[in-house]
Amino acid sequence: MRKRLWRLRSNPLRRHDDIVEAWIVLVVGAVILVGGTLAGFVTSHAADEEFSAQRTERHSVRAVLLTDTPSPTAGVGSRDLIKAKVRWTTADGTGRTVSALVDTGQKAGSKVVVWLDSAGNSTIEPPSSKETTLESAVLGLTAALAFAGLAFGTGAAARYRLDRRRIDSWGTEWDLVGPSWGRKTG
Secondary structure (H helix, E strand, O other), X not given: OOOOOHHHOOOOOOOHHHHHHHHHHHHHHHHHHHHHHHHHHHHHHHHHHHHHHHHHHOEEEEEEEOOOOOOOOOOOOOOOXXXXXXXXXXXXXXXXXXXXXXXXXXXXXXXXXXXXXXXOOEEOOOOOHHHHHXXXXXXXXXXXXXXXXXXXXXXXXXXXXXHHXXXXXXXXXXXXXXXXXXXXXX
């Protein structure tokens, strides 16, 4: 039967390195649990705020395509965008012409939807709420796993150093005790 926290219990064979290793395992576990969770939530929240700012800042306008766009490339479920000249009329009646991202395979004169940022520059469509929720969750999970991996790696490196120190100590002790055990074979 396995005993829990055996390294922290009183034992005449327990070495100082065993206690240090037990504390390393305990601290690394706590850091992974608390720090990984915190890193995940902070990253997810920051990504969600950034996506929300993009949705707030960007707006769409209806424009007229001035040039033909090439046919889409063969790709299942992909949406090809290309820069093309478009024209639209602003709220104050001024006509504007810019290069904007539009779908491929359209003829000049087609009505298109163009996305603009707050400065009036052409940009891509902001991600939808579902897309941002999924992407925020993936980014948060990635940050949590990266933090946990870093903490685990640091703990593993510390435990490796302890193991090397213990092995060196056993070698030194064997060099002292071994000759007194009598004749060596070989």
